[in-house]
Amino acid sequence: MSTLIRGGTVVSGSGDTVIEAGAVVIRDGRIADVLDRWDAGKEFDGEVIDGSGCVVMPGLINVHSHGVTPGPLFPSAAPALSTEGWMGNLDRHLLSGTTTVLSLCGFASMDDVREADLRHAVHVRGATTHLPQCLQAAAMADGQGLTATSRELTVEQMLEDGAVAIGELGGGQTLGGGGQDLVYIPAAIHHAAGIRITIDQARRIKEAVLGRFIDVSAFNLNALAEAAKEAGLAEAFTATQLAKLVTDSVMPSFAPAIEGLREGVRAALKFGVPAIVHSASATASVLRELMLELDGGGATVIAAHANHPTHTPDEAHELAVQGRKMGWPAEASVFDLLHRRHTVKTREHWDLLLREPDLISVIGTDYGHDGDHDELISAVQDVAAYGHRTLPGAVAMATSAVADLIPGIAPGSGRLTAGRVADVVVARADDFRDVRFVLVDGVCVVRDGKLTPEAHR
Ligand SMILES: [Zn+2]
Numbered sequence: 164m165s166t167l168i169r170g171g172t173v174v175s176g177s178g179d180t181v182i183e184a185g186a187v188v189i190r191d192g193r194i195a196d197v198l199d200r201w202d203a204g205k206e207f208d209g210e211v212i213d214g215s216g217c218v219v220m221p222g223l224i225n226v227h228s229h230g231v232t233p234g235p236l237f238p239s240a241a242p243a244l245s246t247e248g249w250m251g252n253l254d255r256h257l258l259s260g261t262t263t264v265l266s267l268c269g270f271a272s273m274d275d276v277r278e279a280d281l282r283h284a285v286h287v288r289g290a291t292t293h294l295p296q297c298l299q300a301a302a303m304a305d306g307q308g309l310t311a312t313s314r315e316l317t318v319e320q321m322l323e324d325g326a327v328a329i330g331e332l333g334g335g336q337t338l339g340g341g342g343q344d345l346v347y348i349p350a351a352i353h354h355a356a357g358i359r360i361t362i363d364q365a366r367r368i369k370e371a372v373l374g375r376f377i378d379v380s381a382f383n384l385n386a387l388a389e390a391a392k393e394a395g396l397a398e399a400f401t402a403t404q405l406a407k408l409v410t411d412s413v414m415p416s417f418a419p420a421i422e423g424l425r426e427g428v429r430a431a432l433k434f435g436v437p438a439i440v441h442s443a444s445a446t447a448s449v450l451r452e453l454m455l456e457l458d459g460g461g462a463t464v465i466a467a468h469a470n471h472p473t474h475t476p477d478e479a480h481e482l483a484v485q486g487r488k489m490g491w492p493a494e495a496s497v498f499d500l501l502h503r504r505h506t507v508k509t510r511e512h513w514d515l516l517l518r519e520p521d522l523i524s525v526i527g528t529d530y531g532h533d534g535d536h537d538e539l540i541s542a543v544q545d546v547a548a549y550g551h552r553t554l555p556g557a558v559a560m561a562t563s564a565v566a567d568l569i570p571g572i573a574p575g576s577g578r579l580t581a582g583r584v585a586d587v588v589v590a591r592a593d594d595f596r597d598v599r600f601v602l603v604d605g606v607c608v609v610r611d612g613k614l615t616p617e618a619h620r
Pocket residue numbers: 331333334335441442467468
């Protein structure tokens with residue numbers, strides 16, 4: 164099977180080259196050739212895709228995804244999504260030009276990961292957090308998705324069975340972060356008093372009780388009274404009741420989650436695989452401690468969402484600068500900060516960190532609200548449009564840089580060069596979210612913006 168994509172702006176993914184009105188020739192699942200031009204009228208023995216007005220780039224590699232496999236969801240091991248749920252998430256990734264995802268939920272088995280990989284055109288890769296303290300944290304925060312298998316597996320077995328990283332170590336649900344604001348605190352309040360509160364109200368109440376760094380000594384009675392009143396809870400709860408409810412929801416998983424983070428980074432050092440750690444205000448001090456412990460040596464530790472909004476912009480910047488000094492690459496997550504803005508309503512951290520040329524190595528999505536995150540491809544466009552990187556540099560942050568950082572995530576892809584795997588995206592140059600064509604292993608799985616039958620298997 165052969166395909167020619169001609170007339171588009173070809174961005175190879177390697178970080179420097181752009182070919183205006185170039186051509187990409189695909190044969191037998193591989194890139195056969197990348198050409199400066201293809202003369203109009205010249206014959207081609209296969210499908211011809213007109214790429215004019217479009218950018219042609221390698222299929223994107225999303226280093227930070229959740230909800231893309233069967234098995235426990237998130238580092239808190241929440242109940243698994245339905246098949247339609249995780250397949251639907253993979254559909255959205257594919258329709259926006261992502262051809263490889265790394266599942267960072269952490270407690271899925273490699274059989275779960277392989278099931279997703281086999282049934283969907285997106286290449287699905289697995290990571291592991293099958294460690295005693297991580298398991299304990301999950302069981303305390305939620306754990307309803309845990310199975311006998313997920314309890315018994317070890318990191319060592321998972322790595323032998325094909326997992327490519329250890330992570331996500333820590334998470335908003337286990338560390339008193341966004342997952343608590345979004346799900347667990349509102350659920351506990353609803354359970355106790357039948358009142359529904361918003362994510363912002365939950366965050367305000369939580370911060371009145373535990374501060375931004377999740378510390379019981381940060382309790383602020385006046386702030387709690389204010390927050391309770393604003394959320395319509397002043398009648399239903401005393402301050403003591405509300406403080407206990409928040410503490411009971413947040414704290415049991417907190418200590419094991421922090422210990423699990425240490426456990427995971429040490430395992431990464433032992434087994435020689437990358438670790439991906441949850442960067443947030445709650446983990447800032449343990450991350451600093453681990454940076455010093457590793458002292459730049461041995462393990463690849465990737466700080467996930469270094470732009471996490473629980474940090475102040477200055478804190479995020481300072482932590483990322485220290486990470487860079489200690490050789491820790493950082494990932495920036497787009498969350499939903501560009502378009503949807505359900506969970507992250509500011510782009511201040513994003514711009515501050517990306518503005519420096521070498522502070523952020525790769526970009527991913529994380530999950531957003533119910534999987535409704537902004538598209539990775541629009542993050543690529545945004546990074547270039549704001550002048551944080553050149554267009555090839557921005558594309559590299561979601562392709563070759565990810566492939567280079569995590570060996571095994573996308574061997575043979577991430578760049579449009581002869582001999583590579585033909586994972587290719589064709590997107591409208593004026594709005595990358597308008598993805599016209601996607602090829603995976605040389606097979607067309609998105610045509611004219613719609614999934615083809617080959618997208619599912
Ligand atoms: Zn996270």
